[in-house]
Amino acid sequence: MAVTNIQAKSQEFKALSSKEKMSKVGNLLLNNAMYIIIILAVIYIGIQKPAFLKLPSIINIVSLTAAKLPIALGIGGCIVLTGTDISAGRVVGLTACISASLLTTAFKVFPNMTNALPIPVVLLIILAVGAAIGFVNGFSVAKFKLHPFIVTLSTQLITYGIILMYLMNGTNNGQTLSGLTTEYRSLITGTLFTIGGVAVPRYVLYSIILTALMWVIWNKTTFGKNMFAVGSNEEAANVSGVNVSKTIIMVFMLAGMMYAITGFIDGARIASANANTGLNYECDAIAACVIGGVSFVGGIGRISGIVIGVLLLQIIFAGLNFLTVDANMLYIIKGLIILIACAIDMRKYLVRK
Numbered sequence: 001m002a003v004t005n006i007q008a009k010s011q012e013f014k015a016l017s018s019k020e021k022m023s024k025v026g027n028l029l030l031n032n033a034m035y036i037i038i039i040l041a042v043i044y045i046g047i048q049k050p051a052f053l054k055l056p057s058i059i060n061i062v063s064l065t066a067a068k069l070p071i072a073l074g075i076g077g078c079i080v081l082t083g084t085d086i087s088a089g090r091v092v093g094l095t096a097c098i099s100a101s102l103l104t105t106a107f108k109v110f111p112n113m114t115n116a117l118p119i120p121v122v123l124l125i126i127l128a129v130g131a132a133i134g135f136v137n138g139f140s141v142a143k144f145k146l147h148p149f150i151v152t153l154s155t156q157l158i159t160y161g162i163i164l165m166y167l168m169n170g171t172n173n174g175q176t177l178s179g180l181t182t183e184y185r186s187l188i189t190g191t192l193f194t195i196g197g198v199a200v201p202r203y204v205l206y207s208i209i210l211t212a213l214m215w216v217i218w219n220k221t222t223f224g225k226n227m228f229a230v231g232s233n234e235e236a237a238n239v240s241g242v243n244v245s246k247t248i249i250m251v252f253m254l255a256g257m258m259y260a261i262t263g264f265i266d267g268a269r270i271a272s273a274n275a276n277t278g279l280n281y282e283c284d285a286i287a288a289c290v291i292g293g294v295s296f297v298g299g300i301g302r303i304s305g306i307v308i309g310v311l312l313l314q315i316i317f318a319g320l321n322f323l324t325v326d327a328n329m330l331y332i333i334k335g336l337i338i339l340i341a342c343a344i345d346m347r348k349y350l351v352r353k
Helices: 002-014 018-031 033-048 055-080 088-102 120-145 150-166 182-189 203-220 222-232 234-239 244-270 281-291 305-320 327-352
Strands: 191-195 200-201
Touching: 002 055, 018 150, 018 203, 033 150, 033 305, 055 088, 055 203, 055 222, 055 244, 055 305, 088 120, 088 150, 088 203, 088 244, 088 281, 120 150, 120 182, 182 203, 182 244, 200 203, 200 327, 203 244, 203 305, 222 234, 222 244, 234 244, 281 305, 281 327, 305 327
Parallel strands: none
Antiparallel strands: 191 200
């Protein structure tokens, strides 16, 4: 069947005039410009720095992708609803700080504690925190009809204030939280398996499981279908019997829980947490989603696209580090990636329209 379709498209392309062929090729190149630019950049970096394409570098890129994937999976749902969530990075920071303060050998935030809490209990606490912030975001968008940007800007500031106050508790006095328990660090950064003597951390497996779970939620559940229906046309979804408010709230709550998991992983991965943990993570996540084809016009997006987007973004960042590009320049590059990706996305939408 696939071969037949390819042959049919080939015949159709041959039947076009030269001008139409040029236009079609031009549109193809323009619509995939971001992928082409990234592939060319990887080839250039590989030639300049051969170590970039060696096994340790590849596993490092895969590990970084796994670490940043949960937040992108969460924020992708918000974008499908034609919204966004710029509080995501601060939620990551808050949940990382909570995890680090409860799974440590030096209880500075809670001086009266003598033993770390069980890991499942801490995980439930941070999931509840993430879901609560997500509920506030979703409820404000669904019930008060506020724009997601305004709502999440507010919760971003509120969450940051909570982080600063939280770190001032006990004897910590705003300092970085460290001294994490061996069990916590081993659960996240312990060796899953080795390839050619290079260790793959356990959190890669957790990200794979989360990706599979989100794929099922997006593609095989009524909630996933409702999410895309609301993102495509909220009024039509409402007329069709979809509980729009409930769907929006659930999307933001699910996103909040994914941010919490990112914070839980990041606390152990970095082996510390402070007020700057999670800073600008939402920028990377939004860029990855848009590169992966999650459209801001709503109702369009795939989990596989988000995975590819995160992977491509980490390849670029890792490559720039190999080229010793100024760290400050990365902010400019991230901004350009988001701008170009959104422009390409809008062009696709206008062509379809």
